[in-house]
Amino acid sequence: MISLKRYLDSAQTGSEAQGEPEEKAPQKGKAREGKALLPVAMAAYRSALLEMGRCSLDASPVLGPQLKQGLCKLEAGLSAGVTPEFVEATQNSVRQQLQSWGRRTASHQRQQAGEVKEILLVMARTAESVGQRDQRCAQQINDVTTRLKRIANLEDLTQIRASIEKSASELKTSIDRMTAEGKAVLDQLRVEVSSYQRKLEATEQIASCDSLTGLRSRLCVEGQIERRIKTGLPFCVAIVDIDGFKQVNDDHGHLAGDELLKQFADKLKSACRSTDLIGRWGGDEFIILLYCGIADAKAQNDRFREWVCGHYTVQGSSGPGKLRVDASIGLAEHVPDETMKELLARADAAMYEHKAASRANGNGSRR
Numbered sequence: 185m186i187s188l189k190r191y192l193d194s195a196q197t198g199s200e201a202q203g204e205p206e207e208k209a210p211q212k213g214k215a216r217e218g219k220a221l222l223p224v225a226m227a228a229y230r231s232a233l234l235e236m237g238r239c240s241l242d243a244s245p246v247l248g249p250q251l252k253q254g255l256c257k258l259e260a261g262l263s264a265g266v267t268p269e270f271v272e273a274t275q276n277s278v279r280q281q282l283q284s285w286g287r288r289t290a291s292h293q294r295q296q297a298g299e300v301k302e303i304l305l306v307m308a309r310t311a312e313s314v315g316q317r318d319q320r321c322a323q324q325i326n327d328v329t330t331r332l333k334r335i336a337n338l339e340d341l342t343q344i345r346a347s348i349e350k351s352a353s354e355l356k357t358s359i360d361r362m363t364a365e366g367k368a369v370l371d372q373l374r375v376e377v378s379s380y381q382r383k384l385e386a387t388e389q390i391a392s393c394d395s396l397t398g399l400r401s402r403l404c405v406e407g408q409i410e411r412r413i414k415t416g417l418p419f420c421v422a423i424v425d426i427d428g429f430k431q432v433n434d435d436h437g438h439l440a441g442d443e444l445l446k447q448f449a450d451k452l453k454s455a456c457r458s459t460d461l462i463g464r465w466g467g468d469e470f471i472i473l474l475y476c477g478i479a480d481a482k483a484q485n486d487r488f489r490e491w492v493c494g495h496y497t498v499q500g501s502s503g504p505g506k507l508r509v510d511a512s513i514g515l516a517e518h519v520p521d522e523t524m525k526e527l528l529a530r531a532d533a534a535m536y537e538h539k540a541a542s543r544a545n546g547n548g549s550r551r
Contacts, residue, residue, distance in 0.1 A: 226262060233259040233278070234438070238467075241395050244289045249395045251285040256438040260501075396442060397449035400463035405471055408461055409524050412473070420481035420517045422472040423531045424452065424488065427510045427539065429468035436500030443498045444507065455491035457484070471531075478517040485515050512539035 237252030258274055258281075392404040400408075412419050426448060433441040445468065452470060456462055461473040472488075474481045489511070496507045514535025518527050 230259045230262050233262075236282075240285065244285075244292065245393070245395050245401075247285060247289050247292060251281060253439075254281045256442075260437055260439075394464040397446055397464050399449050399453070399470070400461060402463060402465055402471075405461060405463035405465075405473060406524065408473055409527070412475070413518065413522075413524060416520075417475070418477045418517070420474045420476065420478055420515060421527060421531050422474065422481070422485060422488070422516075423465060423514045423528070423535045424470040424472065424492075425512045425514075425535055425539065426468040427512055427542065432498075432507060436498060436502075436505055440498040440500040440505070444496055444509070447496050447498070448492060448509065448511075451492045452488070455488050460484075478515075481515055481517065485513055488513060510542065512536070512542060514538060 233255045237248075237255040240248035240251040240255075242248070255278070258277055261270075262274060392401055393399065394401050409421065426444075429441065429444070432444055445464075449462075449464065449470070452462055452472075456472060459475050463471050463473075465471040474484060476484075493510050494508070496509050497504055498507060499505075512535050514531045514533065514537070516527055516531035516534055
């Protein structure tokens with residue numbers, strides 16, 4: 185931000201220096217240089233803000249969306265004419281948002297670590313309780329055994345019978361107590377572990393989903409692909425890319441672009457079968473894992489195009505806008521001994537071939 189402010193100051197100085205004497209030429213040259221570099225520097229900084237927002241989603245799926253939205257608003261403000269004062273205010277806002285997000289993320293991580301620590305403490309307390317109970321019961325049984333040994337030296341049958349009955353009663357009481365205590369300890373452990381299991385499942389669900397579209401995350405889809413490869417069963421992957429999506433962001437703003445991604449994801453889910461796994465691959469790209477052979481996958485591919493391509497309405501900075509959206513789809517079937525990286529590379533190449541063919545035929549996205 186310091187460099188951007190310097191370029192802005194230089195550009196303004198250059199404007200004020202028009203008509204100055206010849207000895208001011210070096211300063212005017214620097215001003216022209218700063219003015220020429222300003223659009224490049226501004227575009228790089230806007231891109232950096234957007235990338236920081238996207239990275240925050242990977243770093244913290246729970247807290248990332250708020251930071252991303254804030255940075256997108258700042259980036260949108262920089263797309264208009266700016267002044268040194270506006271750049272300085274933007275710099276301060278970025279610093280404040282990053283610091284706030286960092287503190288909240290650290291607090292969230294500490295909370296997660298605390299819950300795991302509490303689980304370990306519960307297990308440790310349970311193990312300790314079981315050990316103490318076993319020692320107590322073992323001592324009681326040992327006392328009964330000692331008395332039984334002493335009975336062997338008695339000659340009075342009545343006294344022997346009474347001692348045996350007493351010892352048996354104490355032994356039964358000890359075992360019953362041990363059983364009851366064990367059941368209580370296990371019931372308590374079961375309740376506490378169940379509570380933490382629900383928390384962990386909720387955390388895993390958040391981590392496995394894309395925060396914007398609600399589809400599966402890239403990490404989750406990659407894990408499923410690896411598991412499918414190990415089974416040796418047939419499957420295909422399809423990579424779907426929205427044509428001309430950058431133009432939507434440029435013309436209507438990034439919030440409108442996010443809205444289009446959510447609508448597109450909903451249509452994609454509607455077009456897929458319940459057995460298919462749909463995820464957001466990144467940016468305006470999506471990935472579908474189809475548990476079938478290439479013939480069925482091609483039929484499903486046609487269904488994707490029919491359902492997801494068409495008109496969408498998004499809320500832009502100047503009001504609702506109607507867009508014509510097309511998509512390029514690359515399909516690949518897994519072959520034996522092929523790695524996930526190789527499979528995805530083939531699907532990605534097929535997607536770009538389809539995109540190039542659409543452009544050559546004049547079938548790109550239209551607004």
